[in-house]
Amino acid sequence: MGLIDIARSKSPWILHFDAGACNGCDIEILACLTPVYDVERFGIINIGNPKHADVLLVTGTVNKRSARVLRNLYDQMPDPKAVVAIGACALSGGVFHECYNVLGGVDSVLPVDVYVPGCAPKPEAIIEGVVMALGKMQEREHARKRGAA
């Protein structure tokens, strides 16, 4: 494993986008940053710039307007990247399945690596999801390298 891979797996930078959530999940993501859950002890940093990010956390149902922004953010992120869908809305639309302006879960727009169910998921679940996404990202990177070699 190269130095960059190690650095990435030990210190993933996350980007958060709210595609149409009720704020519950967003606040829980922010709560992860605070002293009680303190994700920085795992090297996880929340960042505003998509070009610096490794993991994209998406909350909420996707509508047409936010799908465009979401796609845009995802395309700007450098490879390798992972997407974590957080909360029942991001997974399937959840309680908003009857709403007219809902396209469904995040996986209708982007490939999702890890699904974190719950409404709203506990910060523990979110951290667990990010850790899982890192594992998947690494696996994929290894597979790519093996394929290239």
Added chain:
Amino acid sequence: MTEAARPPIAPVCDVQPTRPVSVGDLVAAVEAMAARRLRFVTATCLDMGGRFDIYYHFADGVKLDNLLVTIPREAELPSITAVYLGAFLVENEMKELFGINVVDIAIDYKGRLFMTELDQPHPMAKVQSGATPAGQGE
């Protein structure tokens, strides 16, 4: 309704008092509300099939004072943003979601407040103008 049992709560929050006004008198009635220094709360639009019932809610201290305008579908509704600028969001919302022809809104989003051009027009309306998408209407 058994309203008498809880005197402090019920009278304050009901739709009473509601004063019906005609479309032509709406702006004048709203100006009268402004002269009394009432705070504009919001407007509520109900699609009754052939007509729209539109309530305008104003706060008089802790009490509410309401106006009710009934207009036929396709009719024009004057904007009250010249009096209460705060109404611009709700009027744009009515225009987009119900398809009410609200004219002269101060900040007009041209029926594109919430949704994109790709979406079906007026999702809240019970009768769809033009093609009715499946699952719409009652």
Added chain:
Amino acid sequence: MAQRTVIPFGPQHPVLPEPIQLKLTLKDEIVEEALPHIGYVHRGVEKAAERMDYTQNVFLVERICGICSFIHALCYCQGLERLMGLEVPRRAAYLRVIWSELHRLQSHHLWLGLYADAFGFESLFMEFWRSREMLMDIFEKTAGSRVIISACCIGGVRRDISDQHLQETLETLKTLEAAFDKSSEVMLNDYTVKKRTVGKGVLQADKAIMLGAAGPVLRASGVEQDARQTGFAAYDELRVEPVVETAGDCYARAKVRIREVRQSLDLVRRAIAGLPDTDIAVRPKGRPNGRTISRVEQPRGELLYFLAANGSQKLERLRVRTPTFANVAPLVHMLPGSELADVPVIVLSIDPCISCTER
């Protein structure tokens, strides 16, 4: 020579956890015009509420906003109870007050933290959010969830709070208050905080009324209006005096919220002390019929639900007017004339909740 530039602020912006776009027209560094563009989180809850069962709607409206979810459910249930002629047991009314006020505490702590973050005071953000976790623990213990507590139901509340939990809550609030004393002191008296907030984004009382501001934004401009004065739930017995400031700037809005935290602490204590011993819910009978308005006070301001029912299993219309929806117009009025660097502070000073606004 002055140059005009248009700067899009958002939808994805470090200071805002939620997507809203403001098109700012600048003349050098001064904002001349601000135009909000929303619709990134619009779902269509009002229509969905017409298609779903009225009992299921309780869970739907709760998820309009994850920060004040209980109060949304309370407002909805209260409206339906009026339509169905239900009398809520007194204990349920008191429990509703306790949970609402805890939500207000939680929301104000959250806002104070985000606000501190907006002007770059990160340690203060951490202080407030650390205190906030105590409140989240109370929710977890008493209602079974951290965020969407689903404690309200038509006819009362879904679960009781045991005496032991009430005692624990009081203990926690004591710790919380001690921590709050320290951090709010900084928020009110620190030189740098004052520098960033005093005199920024001024809203006069007249303008606040004409633009239809709500909640702390309205009260910070010197208008004495608070929906809790209408006496819903148990507020008819636990009287509430509106917290009013007159300056109308960002500092005053922070001050209103800080004083409201103290008021809420007091209310929770009073509600726990006077908690009557009755049932916690009545079974709903019949179907709702008629039209009514239900108003409650959210942390962000007055929340209004308009309910129309026709005696069937489904509602005819559910209209939700959230406080941020009302506060967008005052925001558009406040921004022109301010410097670009102050925009995040002013935007946050109305405590924007975009998911509420767009539903």
Added chain:
Amino acid sequence: MMLSSVIRNLFSKPATRPFAPAARTAPQGYRGAVEFEEEVCIYCGACATRCPANAICVDRVAKSLEFDPFKCVQCGACAEACKKGCVQLQIDYQHPVAVRHTVAFHGPPKPTVAP
């Protein structure tokens, strides 16, 4: 002011909660993952009609139940509606997964009906 904060923080317990494996469990009554007890279920469909998210599908005739944990919002309406106590909300939260899945089960094999 600042000095007192520094001293307080140096000598107080850490505010941070330990994460796995020493993570704390949620208090009693926490609404976590929804679990069904197959043996008890009578396929009445009460949970399905009450579910606000349409996460539960019950076929009363075929005696089968399908539950989509991805749609579930953990409101607990199903557990309240269930007369048999078949639906329960666990204290542990639902763990993240990498693939979509549903929970499905059905009743005892139907008595063979002549075609």
